[in-house]
Amino acid sequence: MHLHRSETDILIIGSGGAGLMAALHAAQSCPTLDITVAVKGLLGKCGCTRMVQGGYNVALSPGDSVERHFMDTINGGKWIPNQDLAWTLCETAVTRVRELENELGCFFDRNPDGSLHHKAFAGQTFDRTVHKGDLTGIEIISRLMEQALTLGLKALEEHRVLGLIPAADGSGISGALMVDVRTGDFRFVKAKAVLLATGGGPTMYRYHTPSGDKTMDGLAMALRLGLDLRDMEMVQFHPTGLLAGPDTRMTGTVLEEGLRGAGGHLLNGEGERFMENYDPKAERATRDVVSRSIFSEMRAGRTTPNGGVHVSMSHLGPEHVRKTFKGMVERCRDCGFDLAGGLVEVVPTAHYFMGGVVVDTDCRTAIPGLFVAGEDAGGVHGANRLGGNGVANSTVYGGIAGERMAALCETMPFAADPDETVIEAELARAREPFGRSGANVGDLRDRLMDNMWDDVGVMRDADRLARGVASLDALGEELMATGAGPEKRAFNLTWHDWLNLRSLVEISQVIARAAQIREDSRGAHYREDFPETGDLETSTFTVVREVDGKLEARHDPVVFSIVSPGESLIEAA
Amino acid sequence: MVRTVGAPHRRQVLWWAFLMHRVSGVLLALFLPFHFLVLGFAIKGDATLDGFLAWTENPLVKLAETGLFLLLAVHLAGGLRLLALELLAWRSWQKNMAALAAGAALAGALLFLGVAW
Amino acid sequence: MAGDDKDATLSVGVWRGDADGGEYVEYSVPHRASQTVLDVVTWIQRNIAPDLAYRFACRVGMCGSCAMTVNGRPRWTCRTHVDKVARNGRLTIAPLDNLPVVRDLAADMAPFFEKWKRANGAFQGGETRDDPIAEVRPDEPERKEADAAIECINCGICYAACDSVRWNPDYLGPAALNRVWALHNDRRDVARDDRLAAIGGEGGCHLCHSQAGCTAHCPQGLDPSGGIAGLKRALFRAALKGTV
């Protein structure tokens, strides 16, 4: 097996907000560094940073404060966030947004007087979300991508990272093994520092919003290295994903939060408004409440033809809707639905993954030289992520990781030599499905998505979780018996589908394990058999890791390093 | 590199406007030297020119002259359209203007036909 | 509606090949009510041709990865409903024009981004992260121009639709120039004169002949054609002033 080998100072995996921001900051900190970005798709054209619609939370508005943003984040996260991480997020977001505007060229929307516009976003006590229309992510990632292009970094586009490779002498990280998607050639890139920024992404659910390239590869790699993964039960569901049937990839994609905010109605299969039965705020209730309410209707069988509920906007006046929600109306029209005048089927959809690798405020992990930032990192959001804190997280921590990696490189004369046995093992692992023919990988993926949706989804209980774990185990075995045909590696998407599915199954098992041990209901995690939130003072977070091929799950106590339950950093007005 | 048979992406008004403008420009550039040459005959005395002009009474030649007139009209109208949208930043008007240009050219040519025949 | 008929099939010609050439291969695909062209491609890869190469990411018209030539026209396939483009149940799908092919439906976007870079399509600000954010009123004419050009998803569709690119591979093309136009109208940027120089020379904006295929096909509804005309004016003024 021929293996290309190359060497770089900093290897960045993923080109979302976290990856690209890291590259820019590393280059600024030390312009002579050799920086390589390896990414599954095209530079900046994959991942979810591009898909950000709402915007970016930052306490820049007069009257707002970092303390207030922080308290909203902690409250939203149900007191589980790592407070130091949350604080650094809120504090650094201020400089980061100024950097995005002044240095990188993002041109956010303004008030009529020319000052930066902040819009309201659910769950926050202040209007603090900076945005560019409802396509904020395109603006952020395009500007980052342009700057990265001019930087002259090495971009390994359409390079899928297969595994992280530790140093032979156990001193830390040595680099990463990857495959060039186009040619199928394997490549090992040795580096002094490696950033994992593959952006999590709960795409193992029947309905999901993230970009198709995100399949939990990063977390699966971290798991194999024995790293601690925290809050893995915390999957955020967005209440209104488009439901267009099983035959289209459009199914699951987000229909804006604003539809409900503006007065849209949710109707069940019998044509009744049902939200009032669950919450006095009806359609305007929080994401998790609405998601669970819809899910309950679905379980009760009161569904629309494709198995969801309807969103109805026409009572607000079709013309008005067409004007206010132009993008959404057009998107629906493209798949044949009339959002302004008719009914559109919706369903809760897996949106964001709060769980991730345990890191400190410098993005360091337990393995020297390996850094993690963005959606792959855990602890920033706790049990729930505020809308607008996702892209803030990836750009804030991506930048920090870039600086810290640059500093580390300056103290390191060489990158450590890799553990060749791990390289061999990872190569074998990647080639495993070749030579076996078998069932359609797509069918297995469909089954995984059903399992997760039914048993480890919006509403959980011990029985369902046990059933979920069992079916995941069975699915894992079936996957290992399924193949990708003869060994043709060049642009073989079927092989990649197989690899994607493997990462998804492995992390799904972790999600189910974490969900089993958290016996309370907080934020995104809802146990029907334990509906109470539990005592905040004794809050814990879950940690799962892999030891000798087996998952070990435990609880760690939350350290209230800045503020304890019952306290606040803002004086009551 | 081109894998599209017939390139249907071209089938939009403004592309045809471009093509008409280009072809008329090239044909004009080819014809103009001859036109100048003919007028240059005048140096050799009125007779030659008159003889030549008599020859233009020939229907075939008349057709060619009509063609030239049309070319000039087409190129002129299209050119004005381009100048308007480039220099005056007219935007949504473009399609209307393309139509207008073609219409003006045609009208001019018809006028000529009516007069010449 | 044809899509409701469970037995209806689409006959789909898919361009298969690589940099050395290729040909259309015929597939027959079940027609569904909610079905985009990307869904058709996916179905073929999952069910008939496991080695079919194509690209997508966001699946909702935000990443610009999925652009292909559909029945002769460049389009974003994830947001193109089959019923909108199929003629008598027939589709042909090929990679984007004016770019090299990697394989099958995946075009090589490298020249596209190379030109973005050559056009100096990256912002250069005069302020830093320690300065306040510039006040720019939304009703300033320049801001409006910049705004109108800003939401490009770098899909390459305009680039594939432009015959000037086809006839002159050196031409920067509509997307890069559209970006430059947005930057030219961004008064926070300090490199606007340099940028005009970068797009005024060989391969520059004068190669645009206002064919407007770019504007006609841009899925985001942008108007590169109008922006390029603006750049031509700006260059003319700059040449008179001697700043390029």
Added chain:
Amino acid sequence: MNARREAYLYAAQRLTALIMAPLVIGHLITIIIAIQGGLSAEEILSRTSGNIFWAAFYGLFVLAAGIHAALGLRMVAAEWLGFRGPLANWTVAAVGLLLILLGFRAVGAVI
């Protein structure tokens, strides 16, 4: 510098177009009128001979057309024939010059 040259060439092409536009319109109208009366050498010459206005009118047109056509052909040659670079530039310049010479000869003849 390259950018400035291209900008000037572009401007020259558009400027000559602007100049020619009224001239061509004028010319076309004259032709229509002339044709209605039947065209003869005498008529043309009596109209133009020794007339400084018409000399300037056609002189300007010839000059503008030469420049304009040369620049236009440069573009067409580059795109449709792949004929680019210094040789192409000199060739179209020669074509333009030829056009201007022929044109001046014609103008000289009728004035």
